[in-house]
Amino acid sequence: MSTRTERDEPGYFGPGQDLFGIYHPGCLGGRQAALLCPPLGQDLIRCHRLYRQLARALASLGLAVLRFDYHGTGDSAGATGEVDWSRCLADVATAAGQLRLRSGCEQVIGFGARLGGSLALAAADRAQFAELILWDPVLDGPGHVAALDALQSALRLDGNRFVAPRPAAALADQWQGFAIGDGLRQPLAGLRLDPPRRRTLLVCSSAADGNADHHRFAAAGAEVAALSQPTPWQDLAHLETAIQSHELIDIVGRRVQEATYA
Amino acid sequence: MHEHASRFGRADHLVGICSLPDADARSTGVIVLNAGLVHHIGPFRLHVEMARQLAGRGYPTLRFDLSTLGDSSASGEPLSREQQVQSDVADAMTLLRERSGCTRFVLVGLCSGAQNAHLVARDNEAVAGVVFLDGYAYRTTGFKLRHYLPRLLNPARVARHLVQRLRPAQPAGSGFRVEFPPQARVREELAGMLQRGLRLCFVYSGGATGYFNHRRQFGECYGRALARHPGVSVSFLKQVDHTYILVGDRARLLDDIESWLCTHFPHVDAPPETPHNVVAIR
Numbered sequence: 001m002s003t004r005t006e007r008d009e010p011g012y013f014g015p016g017q018d019l020f021g022i023y024h025p026g027c028l029g030g031r032q033a034a035l036l037c038p039p040l041g042q043d044l045i046r047c048h049r050l051y052r053q054l055a056r057a058l059a060s061l062g063l064a065v066l067r068f069d070y071h072g073t074g075d076s077a078g079a080t081g082e083v084d085w086s087r088c089l090a091d092v093a094t095a096a097g098q099l100r101l102r103s104g105c106e107q108v109i110g111f112g113a114r115l116g117g118s119l120a121l122a123a124a125d126r127a128q129f130a131e132l133i134l135w136d137p138v139l140d141g142p143g144h145v146a147a148l149d150a151l152q153s154a155l156r157l158d159g160n161r162f163v164a165p166r167p168a169a170a171l172a173d174q175w176q177g178f179a180i181g182d183g184l185r186q187p188l189a190g191l192r193l194d195p196p197r198r199r200t201l202l203v204c205s206s207a208a209d210g211n212a213d214h215h216r217f218a219a220a221g222a223e224v225a226a227l228s229q230p231t232p233w234q235d236l237a238h239l240e241t242a243i244q245s246h247e248l249i250d251i252v253g254r255r256v257q258e259a260t261y262a
Numbered sequence: 263m264h265e266h267a268s269r270f271g272r273a274d275h276l277v278g279i280c281s282l283p284d285a286d287a288r289s290t291g292v293i294v295l296n297a298g299l300v301h302h303i304g305p306f307r308l309h310v311e312m313a314r315q316l317a318g319r320g321y322p323t324l325r326f327d328l329s330t331l332g333d334s335s336a337s338g339e340p341l342s343r344e345q346q347v348q349s350d351v352a353d354a355m356t357l358l359r360e361r362s363g364c365t366r367f368v369l370v371g372l373c374s375g376a377q378n379a380h381l382v383a384r385d386n387e388a389v390a391g392v393v394f395l396d397g398y399a400y401r402t403t404g405f406k407l408r409h410y411l412p413r414l415l416n417p418a419r420v421a422r423h424l425v426q427r428l429r430p431a432q433p434a435g436s437g438f439r440v441e442f443p444p445q446a447r448v449r450e451e452l453a454g455m456l457q458r459g460l461r462l463c464f465v466y467s468g469g470a471t472g473y474f475n476h477r478r479q480f481g482e483c484y485g486r487a488l489a490r491h492p493g494v495s496v497s498f499l500k501q502v503d504h505t506y507i508l509v510g511d512r513a514r515l516l517d518d519i520e521s522w523l524c525t526h527f528p529h530v531d532a533p534p535e536t537p538h539n540v541v542a543i544r
Contacts, residue, residue, distance in 0.1 A: 010268070176507070177508075
């Protein structure tokens with residue numbers, strides 16, 4: 001279904017009008033909406049364009065779409081060091097409610113990449129998602145924390161970035177450009193996510209990554225799709241390179257169309 | 263400080279966020295331009311932190327996306343990129359003027375943002391000042407001496423250099439490559455800005471050491487008269503990277519910009535008019 005969509009609208013919402021979002025209207029009377037949960041940290045910036053392209057693609061299929069920033073991220077209120085896992089989960093639910101209110105759609109699909117996928121998954125019940133589409137979600141929190149810490153250590157010595165190594169203290173309590181507080185580090189360090197009890201598509205960038213997780217999700221009834229190319233999520237050389245994948249947008253679009261005509 | 267999200271522009275195609283002081287707004291507004299292809303929050307959220315800090319000190323500040331970048335769309339006009347940038351920034355000035363009452367503007371730009379700021383400041387009479395982060399500079403004899411001499415006098419570095427030359431080229435890291443206009447033209451345009459009374463702040467980072475490696479180089483590039491002009495401020499942050507990835511480096515940069523603004527643009531205006539046409543998701 002291809003329909004002419006209205007212009008997307010930026011604005012603030014939430015109890016304190018402190019969450020930033022951009023609403024992409026779908027076609028009038030559409031049955032489904034999609035909430036795009038962004039990743040955290042540098043992944044949010046790297047995925048911004050892809051999220052916008054995905055939002056427009058889904059809106060052109062008739063879905064109302066909301067992309068937004070959690071408290072302490074993007075254009076939302078709050079300092080970067082204030083990002084808090086529990087608050088992010090609450091923000092997902094708030095954004096889902098906002099999307100229902102704005103679009104009139106009851107059925108909301110939750111989409112997220114990396115930690116955005118983890119948040120969509122962890123907040124699925126609270127946000128009452130009808131379906132989840134997760135792209136390389138972080139399921140092993142301790143492993144993710146260790147990887148980000150290692151990347152931060154390597155950053156100190158990155159000759160492509162700094163003229164000379166920086167003192168370790170200058171990089172403390174940060175992950176690749178962003179201040180990290182206990183409200184994010186501690187919950188992530190204990191995070192273990194299980195497959196959800198709802199219709200789910202797990203999109204994986206590389207078949208080699210986390211095979212055990214793929215099997216766990218498949219065993220729980222999730223569909224698993226693999227991209228033909230790996231995505232350089234944790235690569236210092238590509239830290240400021242945008243993440244692009246037309247293949248991902250195609251896969252999500254097809255999935256949404258299947259759901260629409262199911 | 264409070265913020266408003268807006269869709270604006272001659273084709274209603276631009277998206278930006280105004281950070282407005284709650285009281286005692288200054289008569290000078292600040293407009294932050296895109297750094298490369300990063301959307302308006304800036305590298306590592308630099309532009310959000312900058313806008314909020316400056317608005318907290320009384321400067322109405324707008325961060326926005328130029329046509330086709332970030333959340334903004336194309337205007338649909340048959341314009342060159344230069345014309346489009348000039349028109350987009352003029353639209354941004356109109357928005358900030360409507361929202362805050364400010365009458366003149368300081369532009370802030372990093373890398374390609376600095377180039378766009380130069381382009382606009384050259385022709386737009388409403389520009390009162392510019393902060394150029396890793397803006398234009400040119401390799402001088404002094405640059406080459408500072409760059410090559412230590413290497414030539416260090417056998418280990420010579421050997422390392424030769425080994426690197428023999429290796430296949432490495433993929434590009436976070437380094438950047440931009441095309442600069444002729445030096446004489448830039449010198450003339452900067453002199454023209456100063457003649458019009460603009461205040462210019464140049465900050466070079468260690469990420470620019472491929473073409474700028476000492477504060478003195480600014481005078482070598484543009485002449486002593488221009489470098490010593492009271493409207494010019496130059497600093498070189500050698501340890502810092504191009505996009506200010508470390509929290510402490512960003513904080514120092516923002517404090518420096520705030521201090522420069524307070525020195526050169528201290529005027530406080532009457533309280534701003536009530537904002538209107540606020541776009542909110544309801």
